[in-house]
Structures are given as structure tokens and as C-alpha cells.
Amino acid sequence: MPKILIIGGVAGGASAAARARRLSEDAEIIMFERGQFVSFANCGLPYHIGGDIKDRSKLLLQTPESFLARFNVDVRVMNEVVAINREAKSVTVRNLVDGSEYQESYDFLLLSPGASPIVPPTTGIDNPLTFSLRNIPDMDRIINAIQSNKPSHATVVGGGFIGLEMMEAFHQLGIQTALIEMADQVMTPVDKEMAGFVHQEIRGKGIDLRLSTALEAVNQHDKGLTLSFNNGESLETGLLIMAIGVRPETTLARAAGLKIGELGGIWVNDEMQTSDPFIYAVGDAVEEKDFVTGKQTIVPLAGPANRQGRMAADNMLGANETYQGTQGTAICKVFDLAVASTGKNEKQLEREGISYEKVYVHTASHASYYPGAEVVSLKLMFAPETGKILGGQAVGKDGVDKRIDILAVAQRAGMTVEQLQHVELTYAPPYGSAKDVINQAAFVATNVMKGDIKxxxxxxxxxxxxxxxxxxxxxxxxxxxxxxxxxxxxxxxxxxxxxxxxxxxxxxxxxxxxxxxxxxxxxxxxxxxxxxxxxxxxxxxxxxxxxx
Amino acid sequence: MPKILIIGGVAGGASAAARARRLSEDAEIIMFERGQFVSFANCGLPYHIGGDIKDRSKLLLQTPESFLARFNVDVRVMNEVVAINREAKSVTVRNLVDGSEYQESYDFLLLSPGASPIVPPTTGIDNPLTFSLRNIPDMDRIINAIQSNKPSHATVVGGGFIGLEMMEAFHQLGIQTALIEMADQVMTPVDKEMAGFVHQEIRGKGIDLRLSTALEAVNQHDKGLTLSFNNGESLETGLLIMAIGVRPETTLARAAGLKIGELGGIWVNDEMQTSDPFIYAVGDAVEEKDFVTGKQTIVPLAGPANRQGRMAADNMLGANETYQGTQGTAICKVFDLAVASTGKNEKQLEREGISYEKVYVHTASHASYYPGAEVVSLKLMFAPETGKILGGQAVGKDGVDKRIDILAVAQRAGMTVEQLQHVELTYAPPYGSAKDVINQAAFVATNVMKGDIKxxxxxxxxxxxxxxxxxxxxxxxxxxxxxxxxxxxxxxxxxxxxxxxxxxxxxxxxxxxxxxxxxxxxxxxxxxxxxxxxxxxxxxxxxxxxxx
Missing domain, CATH: 3.40.250.10 (Rhodanese-like domain)
Known part of the structure; x- marks a missing residue:
């Protein structure tokens, strides 16, 4: 029975370990994690900082002990794999507690090292009041800084998922907050006109939102930080979060000579196998196939990571499961709004030279005569000749996740907007409408496609x-x-x-x-x-x- | 340009009228409605009685005047079509205000007469304290009875959508309520083991739920009604709602010699055309094609009625749109629960002799570490050989509509449970999980299909x-x-x-x-x-x- 080593004990790695054990009682499974924690809820970190998740222990989904008891997986935290010896089919591991090193052999190796926050070489950024957020220790450091320094002002650089969530966390703690974004919009998975709803919401909550603004220098002084921007403006703040993005963790893979894709992620085939057939890789570190374009893409999201981990375990144990591509379905809570998307956005379609048509509807989340209805603003992109769904975006206070999920499934199934007209969704006044947002968007799209609307x-x-x-x-x-x-x-x-x-x-x-x-x-x-x-x-x- | 007459001014009829006008400015369109109201929110009636919808006028979505102004449709309320003269292509109309009769010719006629409540010939049922609920005057009568008599106890017979909603309405008004159902479960679109969650909820709210109980006689006395049941029990009540079901309104169609289906609804082809090519029919009165079995079915739901109306208008004006069958996707709010289903249930699959396998999952509606997560209990039925989705059912306090919508779209797209594993849904802790309820159900189903689980x-x-x-x-x-x-x-x-x-x-x-x-x-x-x-x-x- 195979000996499987797994590098990285969060989403993809933990899923693979559990699945591998369910498939084989005899496989030897060792999971290495250089941090202290495995299988923690990384998506929950900002919500613990902001106070929505009160109990820190809720973020720790598994421990080495619970993993061993349930799955007979040998979990080695504070053990960092420092080299892969492909010829010998072994890895070199450093025990971070005592500094010792040892070798461990494998039949199959799974890389699930994740991604690391991008910290630009901005002048002065290396200071004790500047943080990024990727794991439990990062979170603990930020909470500690808040509790010790009691900052009256915090600044978040980067308007992606983590940036938006940290902005909300600070706001919830009563800390005046600035959000700095280099692009002309936050939440780049949606297009700018849809992000406009988010901008309104953010400004409506009193956040100092600065778009098209880049951080140029950080100056620490005894009262905090002075931030200087490319437009000549500056800002005094007490705490700085850098959340401009992540890059695939490929150090080990590169050193081992594994193929790296053009986008800088670990290259894998549809079976999640790297260029070495005994080494698989999953999650934020890999390049995967884009569902729409078929090209390589990097989409650091938890859903794909988990499913890829499960599938890699299947394949290491003899199956031939193939990954079906990533749509990039994503959602973010921004105060009272949800903003979500699936498939390609307009910017990407233009960049790819894919011809598209688009429609917008703004329709009540459920029967407007029943209390609590909120407008769902939905954008649907489709191929003008075939009517195939290319992407969808939605913003609103209610029912946004549902509509994007419906589009994500319809797109994955290859549905056209004409077929989408006929989908039969749950309807009672508290939940929907006899003609749902989705039906209405499909009606308009079909009208456009058929020339009934110019x-x-x-x-x-x-x-x-x-x-x-x-x-x-x-x-x-x-x-x-x-x-x-x-x-x-x-x-x-x-x-x-x-x-x-x-x-x-x-x-x-x-x-x-x-x-x-x-x-x-x-x-x-x-x-x-x-x-x-x-x-x-x-x-x-x-x-x-x-x-x- | 054609002259189009429409019989029935609610869901299907109103949709057809509006669509016909959008397609043709010249068509003459007359809509007859024997009641006082057109285009009212019939699904909202119980919620106005219970007080959730405070303002009665919110239920009146359109008036004859607003229809005329926007769509140039001649809406004739209190005008009942009493005969269809197919040879002459005309209808005989009675003006219910003055009793006069007149003829109106047509090029195309659309029947959207709906369905009427079934009132069984139970002894004593014809009394002033017994009501059914189908339209605004019914609602007004019930509200009037509640306000005049101030009953301390009300009884609902029938555990379908309207029965459950009326039960909740009475409960909200502080009236002690009994719910009587002849079958061994309420909400027959789901199977009994799923209805069990609803029974718990209903009883937990203090409702006197009596299953497998049939009303045999009603006795009016000076303090109210005495109800006698087939099991020898009796019950004192102040108000009785009969909600045991509806039957297609086919009087006119039968009299005109139009083909009636085996199930008792007006027969139509896929273009919503009756056996007379100049007469179309839509909504609760017709038999339509079942999406799963391809056989005739009767599904009195608002969604299909609205889409059929739109499609009938298309076809009367020269298109060849075909109805793609009804899955019967439905949802009902029962206090804090939602209970929903799509496709076939197990009872139906057995009756039809369709082989199936089933799985159940009980999974959090969103990340369990984020506040507000509730268990979604989901049942998925699929073909054991092909893995095709046959039906789904779900019950829970959060996220039930979303999961059934996803299954409804996946089923309509012809997806298998194997493909359903790969759907990529919105995930952030407030909205879902990295492995959603749907992915998990698909994993289990695929395991069963492949023999990985017995x-x-x-x-x-x-x-x-x-x-x-x-x-x-x-x-x-x-x-x-x-x-x-x-x-x-x-x-x-x-x-x-x-x-x-x-x-x-x-x-x-x-x-x-x-x-x-x-x-x-x-x-x-x-x-x-x-x-x-x-x-x-x-x-x-x-x-x-x-x-x-």
C-alpha cells in the first residue's frame, strides 16, 4: 500500500488526507505543516478579528490528535519540508522546534502549500504596525496590536476579499477606517459598474475609500504611521493591513525542478499531477484550467482547493478523476451587501477577445409585496451567437448567493440563455417571484439575442x-x-x-x-x-x- | 393584426396580455375576468390574513386602468365568458353587473381560468363559518369573519401550501389552531420522512396537528362548529378553512368540446395549444408535460402559469415556442422552516416504476463557525445506472430555497450526480461552505453509484x-x-x-x-x-x- 506525504495541512491537504484514508486503510499518510495549526478556518479569520466569531477555538476545525484518531494520519505540525528529492522519492524535513532535519520517503507526494500574501517593497513597510492576514498567528498578531495600541484609525490596502473583510472588521470595532485601492474599483471579479454598488455601500458606512490610489511610502513615528500615496495625499493611521493579493507558494516546487506554468503557479494536468507523475499539487499554489477559456488560470479559492485535494487522493490511489476547470465562483459580504460572480467578467472577455453580449436586471429578491424584499442587481454575459452563458455578477442585500449559484450551475451545465428562461425555481412570496430574477435576466438576454430588443x-x-x-x-x-x-x-x-x-x-x-x-x-x-x-x-x- | 381574447386576468392571462402587447402594437387584446380584480397576488392572500403583509392594496398588482394605460389591453372585470362558439370563433360574455350578454369574436382565444378549491360534499359543510381561499373576496370574507366573530379556535383541513399558510396565519393572530390532514403527512410534494421535520415544527408551535384524519361532518351551533372525524374524534372550532386541494376549471372548455386530458385538465400540446388550434390554454387549468416522466401532469403553480402565458402569447403571434415540461419545483414556509422540492418524489417514482437510488445529507447552511448556520436536510434521488437527477427535497431554517433551486437547474440541464460533484458555488463563511450541501450530497450519491458505499x-x-x-x-x-x-x-x-x-x-x-x-x-x-x-x-x- 502506498506511502503518501502531504505538504500543507489546510484546505486541499486536509481534504486529501481524509479522502485517502477513506479509500485505503493501509496507506501510510503523513501530513507536514510548518505552522502550528492544521485544518483551520482561514476564511473565518477576519470575522474573529471583527467579533462576529467570538470563540477563537471555533476556527480550529481539527487538531493533529483528532486527525490521528479519526483518520490515522500522522500530522506533523512545526515540521517544514525544505527539499524534495525526486530521484530518491523522499523529502527533507526540518523540525522547527528543535532545528533537526530528517528524510521521509514517499510513493506519492501531494503539494498543498497555498499562497503567500504579496508585500510590495514599499519604503518603510517593514514596521511593527503593518500586517498581512493569512493564518492564525497573523490573526493573533493583529488582535494583539488592536488590544495593545487601541488605534483610533486603521488602513487597509487592497479591495479584494480579505481587504474588504478587514475593512468591515475594523469598522465593527469602532475604528475609523480607510480603504486604499490602486484600481478604480474594489472587488475586481466584478466589473466596475457593478462595483459601484459596493463603493456606495462602503462610503455610506463612513469608510474613507480611496480608489486609483497607490501606497508609496510608510513612515513610522511615535504616534503611528504616516502613509504617502502616489497622488501626493497622505494619511495618519495606527495600523496598516496589506491585502493586495497572494502569490502561489512555489519555492519547493521550483527547487525540485517541477514545471511552473506561465502564470507562476505549479503546473498540473487535469488529474492534478505535476510534471513528476509521483507528485500531485492542489489549491492556491497551482495553475488550473479555466472553465470558460480552457486556458491556464490561478484562482486561489477554498472550494476548488478542497475538491482538488479530494480528487488528488482518488488519483494517487488508482482512480482517474479529472478536474473540470474553475469558474471562479466567488462571493464577499460587504456590510449589508453581498457581491458575487461566476465565470468571466467583461474585462476578461475583452482581454481574451471573446465576443459577448450583456444584460442587466434589477429585480426584487422575492415577491415585492412580502416584507423584506431587496433589489438584486444582476449582470449576465453570454455568447451572442450560441447564447451560452459566459459569466454572471450580482449585488444586493438578499438572495445574491442564490442567483449566482444558479448561474454557476447553469454555466457549468452548458446552458444557453434561451434554456435559462425555462428554469423552474422555488417560488413562494418569502423566497422568490413567479418570474425570478434569473428568468427575467434570461428573458432579456433572449430578447437581445433574437433581436427583439436592440x-x-x-x-x-x-x-x-x-x-x-x-x-x-x-x-x-x-x-x-x-x-x-x-x-x-x-x-x-x-x-x-x-x-x-x-x-x-x-x-x-x-x-x-x-x-x-x-x-x-x-x-x-x-x-x-x-x-x-x-x-x-x-x-x-x-x-x-x-x-x- | 389578430384579435386576442383572454379568459382570466391573473397569472397566466395577465402575463400573456402584457407579452402580446409587447410583441404587437396593433393586436386587439381583450381580457375577461369574472371577478372584480385582475393580476392580484393570489400567493400573498394568507400573508395578509396573518398580518405579514399589512397593506391590502399591495396585493392588487394591476388595475384595469393601469393595464389599459401601459399595455392598451381592454380589461373587463365582472365579465364572465359563459360560452365559446368555436365555429363562429366568438365567445358569449355575461356582464355580471347588469346581467346583459354579448358576443365577442376572436382570432385567438386564450383560456387561463385557473383552478377552483375542492369542497367535498361533507355533511354540514355549507355554513357561514366555513371558507376556502382562492381570491380577494375569499380573503375579505375570512378577515371579516375573524374580526366579527373573534374566534378563539380555528381549524384548517388540508396540509398543502394554502393549508399550511393559513395555519400559520391563524397562529400569528393568536388563534388556537388545528390542522387536519387525511394523509399521514403534510406537504405531499416531499416524502414522509422529510415531512417529519415539518410535523415537529408544527407541533412545536402548539398546533393541534392530526394526521390520517378525515373530516366527516360539520355541525353548526350557536357557539361555532362541531367537527366530527372518521376516527370518532370531534373538535369544537370557531372557523373552518377547507384547503384540501384545487381542481382545474374546465367547465367552459368541456362545454366547447375541447379535449380534456385523462387527469381532468384541459389538454394542450407543447405550444400550449388546445385541440382547437385557435384556442390556447395555460396555468392551473391545463395538463402539461412532466419534465421527468414525459407524461401528462397537473401542477397548479404560479411559475409555470406565468411562463406558459408568456409563451402562449408568443405562439399566438407567430412564434413556435415549446414548453419544456414542469418539474413541479415548489417551496412553502412553515413557521421558521422552509420545505421545498423539485422533480419527482419517492412515492411518485415508485408509482411510475422508475428505478432510483436516494441519499440524505444534513449539512450546515453556511460555515458552521460563522453565526447563524442552520442544518439543511436534503434528499437527492437519482437514476442508479446513469446518475441522472430525478428529484430533490430539502427542509431547514436557512438556505433551503437555494439548494433546491440549484438541484432544479441541474436536473433541467440533465446533469448527473457525478457532474454535480464539480459544481462551483459561492463560498464565504456567511453564505456557504467550501464543500456545499450540494457537493456533499453529490459526493455521497456518487459513492453509492460507484459502489464505494453500500x-x-x-x-x-x-x-x-x-x-x-x-x-x-x-x-x-x-x-x-x-x-x-x-x-x-x-x-x-x-x-x-x-x-x-x-x-x-x-x-x-x-x-x-x-x-x-x-x-x-x-x-x-x-x-x-x-x-x-x-x-x-x-x-x-x-x-x-x-x-x-
Missing amino acids: AMHYHEIETLGDDQVLLDVRNPGELEAVGRFPNAINIPVDQLRQRLDELPKDKEIVVACQVGLRGNVAYRQLVNNGFKAKNLIGGYRTWKTAFC | AMHYHEIETLGDDQVLLDVRNPGELEAVGRFPNAINIPVDQLRQRLDELPKDKEIVVACQVGLRGNVAYRQLVNNGFKAKNLIGGYRTWKTAFC
Whole structure:
């Protein structure tokens, strides 16, 4: 029976160890972890800092002892593998407690070393008030700094998952918080116009959000840190979190001469096998296949890591399971909002040269007459010829995870937007609508695909020509309350039929309403009456948010 | 341009009218509704009675005036179509206000008459304290009876959607409530062992739930009603709701000689066309194709009705859209629980002679270390040879709608349980788990399919033979706290490896734990050590609930 060594005792490594034992009682399984902890809840760290998860011990899902008892896995914490000797099929391990080194042989080796936070070589960044967050000791250090220094102000650099979660944690602790992001948006898995909702939410909570801003220098003084930015601004803060991203941990793999992919992750085939057939690799350290493009990608997420670990164990023990590619389905809580996405975003589709069409809907999370309904703002991208789903994004206070999960499954199953119209989802007033957000998005997408709607998009509104007229079909009261487009004429949809003669037949009428639904009614009226027209997909709400 | 008449102004009819107008500005569209209201929120009625929806006007989604203004549809409420004259392509309409009659011709006619409550010919049931609930006037009558009579006790007969919702409404109003159901379970779309969770919830709220009980007679007296049941029991109540089901409204269709299906609904083809090509029919009145069996079915649900209406409009105006069958995806809120299902249940699969396998999982709705996680109890049925999803059921306090929606989409896309393992769902601690409920169910199902688990089911536990041993691998403390199986021996999973010699090699070891997960770990240990074994799928929790 094989002897399996596993490097890394969190998500992918721990999943592989448990699965391997279920498959084989006789396999010898040793798991090395250079840290003190295995199988901890790394996604929960910011929530313990912020106080949502009160009990630190809840983050420690398994111990070496519990792993041994249940799975007969020899877990060696504080043991760092420092070299892989492929010829000898052995690894060199350093015991970090006493500094001793030893060899351990393997039949199969699994690399699950994860990724490490990127810390740029910014002047002054190496100071005791600057932290990144990746593991339990990192978390403990941050909590300790908060408790010891009682900072009145904290700064987070980086608007990705960890950055956003740390921002919220500080805010919950009553600490004034700044969020610094080099790009012009946070949460880059979604596109900028969708991130606009997040920007509104963040600013609405009093966070000092600075986009398109890069940290250039850190200056420690006796009262804290002075941060200097590329735009000449500066900021006094008491604590700095660097959360600009992670890079695959490939030191060991490189030293062992394993193939590294073009993106800098460990190369693996569909069976999670590295260029050495006796060595597998999974999780944040590897390059995997993108579900949409088929190209290599790096997606450091827990779900893929866990499933890859399970699959690598299958394959080490004789199966031929193949990884089906990563969509990158992801979600983040940002105060009262959830923001989520699956598949490719528009930036990526453009970069890849993949042709796409897109629609936006803003629809109640459940029957609007039942209490608690919130708007789900959803963006759906699809192939204009085949209708295949390319990606989806959603933001809102309720039901966002559900809609992106539905799109993720539909995309993985190869569904088209035409087929998506027919999906039959749970409906009762507390949970959904007879025509769900998803059905509605699919209706609009199919209308666009079939040419039943000519789509105008928010970014085209700024550059309307002399041969185009912007027609706002909302009610005058709404324009007062919500805001108006510059240079639009206003005829409420319910008066349009009687007032068609106010519109020019020789110009293209660009119809707009709040979300696109009444716009479609008006658009169809116009087209069926012989006008040239387009409908602003997503309406005022998408247009307005894009510039937040 | 065609003249389209629509009979029925709620879900299917209203959807068809709006869609027809969007497709054609010139079509003449007249919608007849014998009631006072069109396009009202029939699914919201119980929630207004119970007080969740405070404002009655919220239930009135459209008025004849708003329909006219927006869609140029001539809506005639209090106008009942009393005959269809197919030869003449006209209908006879009675104006219910003045009793006059008139003819209206059509090019296309759409029937969307809905269904009517079944009221059995029970002795004494025709009394002023007995109601059914289908429309706004029904609702108003019930509210009026509650306000006038101030009943201290109400009885609901029928444990379907409306019955359960009315039970909750009465409970919320502080009225003592009895729920009477003739079958041995409420909520028949799910199987009995899943309904057990609902029975616990209902009884836990102090409802007098009486299963396998049929109403035989009603006796009105000066203080209320005396109800007599088939088991000899009787009950004093102040108000009685009959909610035992609905039957398709086919009076007009039958009189016009349209084909009626074997199940008693209006027969339509995949384009929602009746046996008369100029007459379409949609919604609760029709028989439609079952997505799984391909046979005719009657599923009175709002989602299909709305989509069918939209599609019928497409087809009347020249398209060839085909209805893709009904899965029957449904959900009901029962106090703090949601109970939901899609596809076929086990009772139906057995009746149809479709071979199936099933698995149960009980898994946290999101990361268990993050506050607010609740157990989702999920049942997944699939074809044992192909792995195709046949149906799913779920019960829990959080995340139930999402999981059934995911299964509904996966089933519609033709996914197998093997493919379902790979779905990549949104994960962050507040929303899900790195291995979601759905992934876990798919893992177990795939294990069963591949023979990696031999499944034992809850109903087999009662009839274990002398050559079988029931092994409970939970901790002794759990047995104390949660309850135990009769006749099980107890070896905690984490001690099993050391205590294998306590188990007989010549008998089949039936392993059980709380939900099936540790059972699988123990099961694999036993099998890999040469024991014959089975794992109790869904564990103690499924077994226990099945008898609630």
C-alpha cells in the first residue's frame, strides 16, 4: 500500500488526507505543516478579528490528535519540508522546534502549500504596525496590536476579499477606517459598474475609500504611521493591513525542478499531477484550467482547493478523476451587501477577445409585496451567437448567493440563455417571484439575442449623436426623487401611446427607465409603431451606479 | 393584426396580455375576468390574513386602468365568458353587473381560468363559518369573519401550501389552531420522512396537528362548529378553512368540446395549444408535460402559469415556442422552516416504476463557525445506472430555497450526480461552505453509484436480521443528548480502529452516526479491514424524523 506525504495541512491537504484514508486503510499518510495549526478556518479569520466569531477555538476545525484518531494520519505540525528529492522519492524535513532535519520517503507526494500574501517593497513597510492576514498567528498578531495600541484609525490596502473583510472588521470595532485601492474599483471579479454598488455601500458606512490610489511610502513615528500615496495625499493611521493579493507558494516546487506554468503557479494536468507523475499539487499554489477559456488560470479559492485535494487522493490511489476547470465562483459580504460572480467578467472577455453580449436586471429578491424584499442587481454575459452563458455578477442585500449559484450551475451545465428562461425555481412570496430574477435576466438576454430588443449600454449614453434622442419613460416624481439623465426628454410610459407625435421618426429613440423593464415596454411600442429605437439595458440604476 | 381574447386576468392571462402587447402594437387584446380584480397576488392572500403583509392594496398588482394605460389591453372585470362558439370563433360574455350578454369574436382565444378549491360534499359543510381561499373576496370574507366573530379556535383541513399558510396565519393572530390532514403527512410534494421535520415544527408551535384524519361532518351551533372525524374524534372550532386541494376549471372548455386530458385538465400540446388550434390554454387549468416522466401532469403553480402565458402569447403571434415540461419545483414556509422540492418524489417514482437510488445529507447552511448556520436536510434521488437527477427535497431554517433551486437547474440541464460533484458555488463563511450541501450530497450519491458505499436506509433498520449488527459510532454523550437506536452497539468512530476485534466478521455491520458522515468514515474502515458493512444514509437524524 502506498506511502503518501502531504505538504500543507489546510484546505486541499486536509481534504486529501481524509479522502485517502477513506479509500485505503493501509496507506501510510503523513501530513507536514510548518505552522502550528492544521485544518483551520482561514476564511473565518477576519470575522474573529471583527467579533462576529467570538470563540477563537471555533476556527480550529481539527487538531493533529483528532486527525490521528479519526483518520490515522500522522500530522506533523512545526515540521517544514525544505527539499524534495525526486530521484530518491523522499523529502527533507526540518523540525522547527528543535532545528533537526530528517528524510521521509514517499510513493506519492501531494503539494498543498497555498499562497503567500504579496508585500510590495514599499519604503518603510517593514514596521511593527503593518500586517498581512493569512493564518492564525497573523490573526493573533493583529488582535494583539488592536488590544495593545487601541488605534483610533486603521488602513487597509487592497479591495479584494480579505481587504474588504478587514475593512468591515475594523469598522465593527469602532475604528475609523480607510480603504486604499490602486484600481478604480474594489472587488475586481466584478466589473466596475457593478462595483459601484459596493463603493456606495462602503462610503455610506463612513469608510474613507480611496480608489486609483497607490501606497508609496510608510513612515513610522511615535504616534503611528504616516502613509504617502502616489497622488501626493497622505494619511495618519495606527495600523496598516496589506491585502493586495497572494502569490502561489512555489519555492519547493521550483527547487525540485517541477514545471511552473506561465502564470507562476505549479503546473498540473487535469488529474492534478505535476510534471513528476509521483507528485500531485492542489489549491492556491497551482495553475488550473479555466472553465470558460480552457486556458491556464490561478484562482486561489477554498472550494476548488478542497475538491482538488479530494480528487488528488482518488488519483494517487488508482482512480482517474479529472478536474473540470474553475469558474471562479466567488462571493464577499460587504456590510449589508453581498457581491458575487461566476465565470468571466467583461474585462476578461475583452482581454481574451471573446465576443459577448450583456444584460442587466434589477429585480426584487422575492415577491415585492412580502416584507423584506431587496433589489438584486444582476449582470449576465453570454455568447451572442450560441447564447451560452459566459459569466454572471450580482449585488444586493438578499438572495445574491442564490442567483449566482444558479448561474454557476447553469454555466457549468452548458446552458444557453434561451434554456435559462425555462428554469423552474422555488417560488413562494418569502423566497422568490413567479418570474425570478434569473428568468427575467434570461428573458432579456433572449430578447437581445433574437433581436427583439436592440440594446443600448450605460457607457454609450455619454456619446449619443445628433441623430439620437434620449427618452426617459419614468414618472416625473421619480426623476425628482431618484435623479435624471442630462438631456433626456420625459414621457411616462403610460402616456407614450398618446404622445408618440412628440417624437421624431428620423432619429433613433434611446429609451430609458429605472431598471429597463418599462423601457422595454416603451421600446416595443416605438418599434411596433415604426420608430427606430434602442432600450437602455439596466436603466438609470445601472448608468448611475457605473459612475459611483 | 389578430384579435386576442383572454379568459382570466391573473397569472397566466395577465402575463400573456402584457407579452402580446409587447410583441404587437396593433393586436386587439381583450381580457375577461369574472371577478372584480385582475393580476392580484393570489400567493400573498394568507400573508395578509396573518398580518405579514399589512397593506391590502399591495396585493392588487394591476388595475384595469393601469393595464389599459401601459399595455392598451381592454380589461373587463365582472365579465364572465359563459360560452365559446368555436365555429363562429366568438365567445358569449355575461356582464355580471347588469346581467346583459354579448358576443365577442376572436382570432385567438386564450383560456387561463385557473383552478377552483375542492369542497367535498361533507355533511354540514355549507355554513357561514366555513371558507376556502382562492381570491380577494375569499380573503375579505375570512378577515371579516375573524374580526366579527373573534374566534378563539380555528381549524384548517388540508396540509398543502394554502393549508399550511393559513395555519400559520391563524397562529400569528393568536388563534388556537388545528390542522387536519387525511394523509399521514403534510406537504405531499416531499416524502414522509422529510415531512417529519415539518410535523415537529408544527407541533412545536402548539398546533393541534392530526394526521390520517378525515373530516366527516360539520355541525353548526350557536357557539361555532362541531367537527366530527372518521376516527370518532370531534373538535369544537370557531372557523373552518377547507384547503384540501384545487381542481382545474374546465367547465367552459368541456362545454366547447375541447379535449380534456385523462387527469381532468384541459389538454394542450407543447405550444400550449388546445385541440382547437385557435384556442390556447395555460396555468392551473391545463395538463402539461412532466419534465421527468414525459407524461401528462397537473401542477397548479404560479411559475409555470406565468411562463406558459408568456409563451402562449408568443405562439399566438407567430412564434413556435415549446414548453419544456414542469418539474413541479415548489417551496412553502412553515413557521421558521422552509420545505421545498423539485422533480419527482419517492412515492411518485415508485408509482411510475422508475428505478432510483436516494441519499440524505444534513449539512450546515453556511460555515458552521460563522453565526447563524442552520442544518439543511436534503434528499437527492437519482437514476442508479446513469446518475441522472430525478428529484430533490430539502427542509431547514436557512438556505433551503437555494439548494433546491440549484438541484432544479441541474436536473433541467440533465446533469448527473457525478457532474454535480464539480459544481462551483459561492463560498464565504456567511453564505456557504467550501464543500456545499450540494457537493456533499453529490459526493455521497456518487459513492453509492460507484459502489464505494453500500447504502442502508432508515426504513430497513426495523427489520435487521440475525446476520446483521447495528453499530452506532457516535459518542456516548450524543446518545444521551439526542437519543439512541434500539439494539445498537456503540463504538465511537475515533476508537473504532482500536476496537475492531469487538465486531463479528461473519455478520454485516450496519454503521450509523448522527447524519451519515462519520458513518461513512467508519464504514470505509470496516470494509477496508475486510468486514461486510453498510452505512445508514442520513444517519440517526433521518431515521428519527421519519417517525415524527
